[in-house]
Amino acid sequence: MKKKIKIAYLLDNTNNWILKNLKNSELLKKNNKYNSKIFINVKKIINYDLVFILNYTKILKPSFLRKNKLNLAIHSSDLPEGKGFAPIQWQILEGKNKIYTTLFEAVEKFDSGRIFEKDYILLKGTELYDEIRYHQAKLIIKIIKKFLNKYPNIKSKRQVGKSTFYRHRYKSDSKLNINFSIKKLFNQMRVANNEKWPSFFYFKKKKFIIKIFKANLKNS
Known part of the structure; x- marks a missing residue:
């Protein structure tokens, strides 16, 4: 064998x-x-x-x-x-x-x-x-x-x-520039991991987290 x-x-x-x-x-x-x-x-x-x-x-x-x-x-x-x-x-x-x-x-x-x-x-x-x-x-x-x-x-x-x-990517690489349009930020948002390194931004000294999902248009 x-x-x-x-x-x-x-x-x-x-x-x-x-x-x-x-x-x-x-x-x-x-x-x-x-x-x-x-x-x-x-x-x-x-x-x-x-x-x-x-x-x-x-x-x-x-x-x-x-x-x-x-x-x-x-x-x-x-x-x-x-x-x-x-x-x-x-x-x-x-x-x-x-x-x-x-x-x-x-x-x-x-x-x-x-x-x-x-x-x-x-x-x-x-x-x-x-x-x-x-x-x-x-x-x-x-x-x-x-x-x-x-x-x-x-x-x-x-x-x-x-x-x-x-180079390495870090959690800080998910930080969004709020002065940019969503269109310009979209690729940065789509490579973010919603659970481990979600997109985020700062506004008026507060941190906000954004999680992105694809909608089911048939049920929307």
Whole structure:
């Protein structure tokens, strides 16, 4: 009997949006080819054939990368452009609707490994945070499935072009300028998380929080 390929999916507690979609996907269904498991604790991942690092927000030590055969990271930009943090939010704030996601080898140098797969979502410009994350998660799963269908006959290419970097986003980045129109502020509002980092503004020394939802026009 052929030995199953051991696959680990590494996430952290802050990324429920990918966890929910991953659990409901075909990637975790039992089959004769793969033995797949989700991990939150990085220390438990040892001697795996493939490790998919899915929006894991902590820095991984080189010693971890050496414990497994192939470590693969997912990043929502057209690498080498848009390395760093919160790439999908920054791109939306730049006015982009075509958002790439790249599957690449996780190496010691930040977001610099060889590229295996790349695909994109095309947003309409009206999606809010949860919708954006839903489309992002579906694309990630699609890319992983595409990679696994080829594995082990996989090809990669080095990153070519100028690298650009995005900084961390903080709760303070959700602060709205009340002198701007809603139209100008809309992208900033749609990338805000209503629960964790909602949009807010100050007026007459008071702080006000804004949560944005899409109305159902049929019932409005």
